Amino acid sequence: xxxxxxxxxxxxxxxxxxxxxxxxxxxxxxxxxxxxxxxxxxxxxxxxxxxxxxxxxxxxxxxxxxxxxxxxxxxxxxxxxxxxxxxxxxxxxxxxxxxxxxxxxxxxxxxxxxxxxxxxxxxxxxxxxxxxxxxxxxxxxxxxxxxxxxxxxxxxxxxxxxxxxxxxxxxxxxxxxxxxxxxxxxxxxxxxxxxxxxxxxxxxxxxxxxxxxxxxxxxxxxxxxxxxxxxxxxxxxxxxxxxxxxxxxxxxxxxxxxxxxxxxxxxxxxxxxxxxxxxxxxxxxxxxxxxxxxxxxxxxxxxxxxxxxxxxxxxxxxxxxxxxxxxxxxxxxxxxxxxxxxxxxxxxxx
Numbered sequence: 001x002x003x004x005x006x007x008x009x010x011x012x013x014x015x016x017x018x019x020x021x022x023x024x025x026x027x028x029x030x031x032x033x034x035x036x037x038x039x040x041x042x043x044x045x046x047x048x049x050x051x052x053x054x055x056x057x058x059x060x061x062x063x064x065x066x067x068x069x070x071x072x073x074x075x076x077x078x079x080x081x082x083x084x085x086x087x088x089x090x091x092x093x094x095x096x097x098x099x100x101x102x103x104x105x106x107x108x109x110x111x112x113x114x115x116x117x118x119x120x121x122x123x124x125x126x127x128x129x130x131x132x133x134x135x136x137x138x139x140x141x142x143x144x145x146x147x148x149x150x151x152x153x154x155x156x157x158x159x160x161x162x163x164x165x166x167x168x169x170x171x172x173x174x175x176x177x178x179x180x181x182x183x184x185x186x187x188x189x190x191x192x193x194x195x196x197x198x199x200x201x202x203x204x205x206x207x208x209x210x211x212x213x214x215x216x217x218x219x220x221x222x223x224x225x226x227x228x229x230x231x232x233x234x235x236x237x238x239x240x241x242x243x244x245x246x247x248x249x250x251x252x253x254x255x256x257x258x259x260x261x262x263x264x265x266x267x268x269x270x271x272x273x274x275x276x277x278x279x280x281x282x283x284x285x286x287x288x289x290x291x292x293x294x295x296x297x298x299x300x301x302x303x304x305x306x307x308x309x310x311x312x313x314x315x316x317x318x319x320x321x322x323x324x325x326x327x328x329x330x331x332x333x334x335x336x337x338x339x340x341x342x343x344x345x346x347x348x349x350x
Contacts (some may be wrong), residue, residue, distance in 0.1 A: 001102070002036075003028055003033050003036070003337070004053075004101045004103045005104055006104060006105060006115075007022075008041050008042065008111050009105045009107070009108075009110050010041050011109060011110060013107035014041075016106050016313065017105050021058075021104035022058045023312055024314060025058045029056070029058075031334055033328050039088060040087060040143060042089075043089035044091070045089055047094060047214075049097050053097075095119070095124050100337055100341060110309065112135055113130075113131040116134050122264040127287065127337060128309055129269065129308045131286045133284040133308065134285075134309075136283055137285060137307075139181060140157075141211070146283060147217065152278055152279055155216040155304070156215070157213050157214060158213070160213075162206045168214075172214065174192060174198060174217075175193040176216060177190070178190050178202060178214050180212055182211070187208065188204055190205065198249065220295050220296040221295045222239075223236065224237040224293065225272050226289070226310065226318040229287065229288070234260055234261040234323070235260075235262045235293075236260040236321050236324075237259045237263065237326060238349075240256045240258055258320055260324045271301055272301060276291045285306070287336055288310070288318070289307060290310035
């Protein structure tokens with residue numbers, strides 16, 4: 001099968017996306033598929049349909065993950081001859097030539113439904129959730145609203161816009177968590193414990209997006225639950241060695257410990273899996289996703305957000321959860337493709 005693995009892009013999660021893409025491309029190559037691993041933003045200057053799916057060197061495409069996320073504004077200024085708007089040279093041509101596109105993008109222009117909508121219009125099969133579910137799940141405020149409608153516990157929170165100072169709380173309740181409304185990988189996320197930290201956190205979050213989420217701070221254990229084809233996977237616990245699960249702790253080796261299955265009471269694990277399935281359905285997600293939670297000392301559970309294209313790097317959570325039920329990483333990648341083709345009526349692959 002000819003598979004285009006689409007990574008990179010222009011979001012602050014660009015480098016994380018490359019690592020996801022590299023691992024996916026390598027795993028699918030191991031399974032015997034023909035792979036084209038490419039950056040959605042820079043594209044491929046010379047497109048040769050006969051050879052572009054014969055890649056063996058995926059390291060030359062991928063960029064390393066550093067402690068600080070890339071600046072999307074700087075990326076957008078890179079000149080690209082012959083591009084199609086967001087897409088770099090020949091990206092759409094390669095995607096059309098593939099049997100399916102494995103979307104390894106994270107963040108804006110990848111996880112927010114826009115690329116999915118383009119592919120739907122062009123009848124290009126792709127992995128993961130459709131455009132509608134992706135768009136809704138990307139907005140943390142809308143996701144929180146749907147959690148409440150589905151009776152899924154979540155921290156109190158309000159959205160605020162940079163262009164509307166009146167939307168900010170007059171007297172914020174501290175401590176609180178401030179994050180970009182449509183961001184990922186904890187980029188731009190801060191915990192504010194005093195007024196000075198609150199103002200600094202607002203400035204940081206607004207530097208990434210026009211709209212932010214100001215959320216009640218909940219002290220608890222950080223947990224996550226993946227879901228594959230509507231079935232919740234084992235719950236995993238994330239234990240940063242210091243601080244919270246921010247960008248640095250997520251992607252720098254040795255900064256965080258993960259334990260799967262999480263050592264939590266069985267009834268808490270079952271409740272988290274149930275909330276995961278309910279939110280997956282409420283957001284109209286498909287194929288696979290990951291939902292993040294907090295668990296307090298008195299066993300209260302709080303749902304934080306949904307990830308429609310969860311990371312697939314060497315330290316990512318979903319592959320660890322799949323491994324806990326006997327699904328290897330290459331098999332997980334193939335299963336995502338099989339389910340995605342079936343969902344879009346493109347294959348009878350069993």
